[in-house]
Amino acid sequence: MHVAKVEHMPSTNIITHIGLNHYLVLSALLFVIGMAGVLLRRNVIVLLMSLELMLNAVNISFVAFGKYLDKLDGQVLVFFVMTVAAAEAAVGLAIAVSIFKRYKEVDIRFFEHLKG
Amino acid sequence: MGSDAFEITINGIKLVLVFLLMVQAVPVLVWLERRGSGFIQNRFGPNRVGPLGLMQLLADAVKFLTKEEFSPKAATKLLFYAAPVFALIPGTLGFAAIPMSSPLHWGNYVFPIQGYNMGVGIVFILGVSSLAAYTILMAGWGSGNKYALMGALRASAQTISYELALGLSLVGIIMMYGTFNLSEMISAQEGTMVFHAFGNTVSTGWLPNWGIFYQPLAAVLFFSATFAESNRIPFDLAEGEAELVAGFHTEYGGFKMLLFFIGEYGHMMVASGLMATFFFGGYNIPWTTTEQVYQWAMGIAGTADGASALTSLVHFLSYMIKLGAFLWIFIWIRWTLPRFRYDQLMDLGWKTMLPWALANTVISAVVIFAVSYSW
Amino acid sequence: MTADSFIFWMLAAVTLCSGLAVVLVANPIYSALCLAMTMVGVSALFATLGAYFIAGVQMIVYAGAVLVLFVMVLMLFDLKTELGTFSRGKISGLLKIATVGVLAGFLAGVFSMSSELAGKSESAGALAGTEASKTLGGLLFTKYILGFEALGVLLLVIAIGVVGLARSKGGTHAKH
Numbered sequence: 001m002h003v004a005k006v007e008h009m010p011s012t013n014i015i016t017h018i019g020l021n022h023y024l025v026l027s028a029l030l031f032v033i034g035m036a037g038v039l040l041r042r043n044v045i046v047l048l049m050s051l052e053l054m055l056n057a058v059n060i061s062f063v064a065f066g067k068y069l070d071k072l073d074g075q076v077l078v079f080f081v082m083t084v085a086a087a088e089a090a091v092g093l094a095i096a097v098s099i100f101k102r103y104k105e106v107d108i109r110f111f112e113h114l115k116g
Numbered sequence: 117m118g119s120d121a122f123e124i125t126i127n128g129i130k131l132v133l134v135f136l137l138m139v140q141a142v143p144v145l146v147w148l149e150r151r152g153s154g155f156i157q158n159r160f161g162p163n164r165v166g167p168l169g170l171m172q173l174l175a176d177a178v179k180f181l182t183k184e185e186f187s188p189k190a191a192t193k194l195l196f197y198a199a200p201v202f203a204l205i206p207g208t209l210g211f212a213a214i215p216m217s218s219p220l221h222w223g224n225y226v227f228p229i230q231g232y233n234m235g236v237g238i239v240f241i242l243g244v245s246s247l248a249a250y251t252i253l254m255a256g257w258g259s260g261n262k263y264a265l266m267g268a269l270r271a272s273a274q275t276i277s278y279e280l281a282l283g284l285s286l287v288g289i290i291m292m293y294g295t296f297n298l299s300e301m302i303s304a305q306e307g308t309m310v311f312h313a314f315g316n317t318v319s320t321g322w323l324p325n326w327g328i329f330y331q332p333l334a335a336v337l338f339f340s341a342t343f344a345e346s347n348r349i350p351f352d353l354a355e356g357e358a359e360l361v362a363g364f365h366t367e368y369g370g371f372k373m374l375l376f377f378i379g380e381y382g383h384m385m386v387a388s389g390l391m392a393t394f395f396f397g398g399y400n401i402p403w404t405t406t407e408q409v410y411q412w413a414m415g416i417a418g419t420a421d422g423a424s425a426l427t428s429l430v431h432f433l434s435y436m437i438k439l440g441a442f443l444w445i446f447i448w449i450r451w452t453l454p455r456f457r458y459d460q461l462m463d464l465g466w467k468t469m470l471p472w473a474l475a476n477t478v479i480s481a482v483v484i485f486a487v488s489y490s491w
Numbered sequence: 492m493t494a495d496s497f498i499f500w501m502l503a504a505v506t507l508c509s510g511l512a513v514v515l516v517a518n519p520i521y522s523a524l525c526l527a528m529t530m531v532g533v534s535a536l537f538a539t540l541g542a543y544f545i546a547g548v549q550m551i552v553y554a555g556a557v558l559v560l561f562v563m564v565l566m567l568f569d570l571k572t573e574l575g576t577f578s579r580g581k582i583s584g585l586l587k588i589a590t591v592g593v594l595a596g597f598l599a600g601v602f603s604m605s606s607e608l609a610g611k612s613e614s615a616g617a618l619a620g621t622e623a624s625k626t627l628g629g630l631l632f633t634k635y636i637l638g639f640e641a642l643g644v645l646l647l648v649i650a651i652g653v654v655g656l657a658r659s660k661g662g663t664h665a666k667h
């Protein structure tokens with residue numbers, strides 16, 4: 001009974017020895033979940049939240065790479081991502097509030113009325 | 117944390133003890149609050165049950181436990197029941213990160229007298245206490261009551277607004293001590309005032325080396341912002357009973373109400389502990405250093421272990437006195453000042469405290485640079 | 492199982508479960524609360540990677556401010572029931588899921604092919620505690636000063652823009 005292909009991994013136990021790949025896989029899974037949310041949900045605010053999920057996933061890989069390459073540049077980038085994410089959330093929420101005031105609903109399809 | 121079983125066990129017990137300390141302080145504070153309010157407003161307060169009304173606490177406990185358990189029909193059950201439990205988290209986690217006494221050296225072991233010693237103590241405490249907004253929002257929305265929701269929205273807007281001033285007022289302190297670690301800050305405030313300016317060493321024998329003498333504005337801003345964070349008068353618009361019945365905990369009674377109480381007192385204790393740590397020398401006894409206290413304890417106890425234990429005990433008492441003093445100020449202000457109006461609250465936060473905190477940051481940065489620069 | 496790996500697996504489980512819940516739960520308020528849980532989990536993951544300061548900032552900025560805003564806005568809307576959780580259209584839905592699957596496949600391929608770093612064990616741990624925070628601040632104000640200043644400008648623009656949006660017709664402070 002073979003489990004997963006492990007020839008690329010060094011000969012350490014995959015359960016007890018946590019390495020860079022673990023964090024990268026976790027980050028990829030979170031990113032994929034977030035992307036599915038963005039594509040499938042209808043509520044604008046949930047879309048924004050899924051975006052935050054994707055950004056967080058990227059942050060995990062930044063910090064993980066930073067640690068395993070012994071550099072702090074990854075953490076600086078996390079700072080930038082966080083700031084941009086906060087700004088994006090503020091604008092997104094403001095737009096959602098104005099859409100809600102007009103149509104009493106926050107479905108993504110009302111965003112086609114944004115013009116003018 | 118620990119390296120062997122003994123150390124891990126002691127550290128585990130310590131965490132439980134810190135939690136119990138926080139929870140057990142609440143009845144005392146409630147009693148103090150009631151007697152204090154009676155004293156300040158020239159009325160009696162609880163004085164019937166037992167001497168000085170001390171047994172009132174037991175009566176209260178019975179009352180809290182035996183009240184009818186109910187939830188409103190419109191409530192979202194999950195959030196309604198989860199909110200009071202979550203109310204305990206920010207206070208507990210924050211309080212456990214504040215050092216309460218000098219580390220205890222026992223044989224080969226060193227036990228810090230605090231829940232956990234963190235390199236980034238301040239950032240951690242600010243982080244966990246910012247989670248308090250969820251409790252209020254969950255309670256307010258979960259109750260399915262418009263007054264509760266209004267109170268919750270007000271409270272969370274207030275918490276977010278004042279978090280800015282709270283965080284910014286601490287930047288000066290962080291720059292001055294050059295660390296996030298609370299224990300290092302406390303050891304920087306030992307003894308009498310000594311500082312280096314323009315290559316000279318300035319020292320006074322009559323002032324303790326406390327943060328408030330270096331950052332008075334930060335102390336005022338921080339203390340005011342913590343009032344807003346813990347939703348106490350004059351910032352208790354979340355529960356302004358004249359307008360909103362009781363705000364976010366309108367629908368809560370009995371033990372659930374008590375849990376919100378404990379959360380609020382936990383906030384007060386974190387705020388008082390941080391105030392003592394940043395601006396009043398933490399667990400240090402004024403005008404003395406840890407070394408001096410240790411020498412004194414050595415003269416009494418004789419052995420190194422005993423002296424260390426005695427030093428920790430004395431410092432713990434000193435910390436408790438400072439903590440109690442600030443808690444009393446919280447109670448004192450609650451029964452003295454009226455409540456702000458909502459627009460006044462927002463103006464104070466955004467137009468007064470935030471600019472002053474920014475100015476304090478900039479001026480501190482310039483002064484610290486100028487003083488330490490080799491001209 | 493060592494303590495480190497146990498903590499990692501636990502945090503990974505918490506993060507992934509709450510992340511999935513964000514996407515799958517119909518009520519947006521539960522979604523937001525689950526996202527808050529995810530953020531706390533991610534913050535703890537940063538701490539396991541030795542980035543303590545970033546972990547604290549994650550708690551303050553994401554869990555403490557951004558998500559509280561989300562929850563506040565959702566409660567302001569007070570959407571009792573949501574009509575449709577997911578977008579309509581079976582075929583487009585399938586296409587979207589297929590896209591996500593392809594992306595997941597790509598990512599898996601990338602990781603399995605680029606495992607040069609995977610064997611590298613943990614660094615010496617020179618970058619930990621307050622020293623790391625100091626180095627981080629230094630980097631931010633020297634090597635990345637341009638980006639830092641640009642972020643400041645961005646935040647100013649955003650603040651003005653959001654105030655403008657909120658004051659548009661029908662806002663809470665509109666003059667009738």
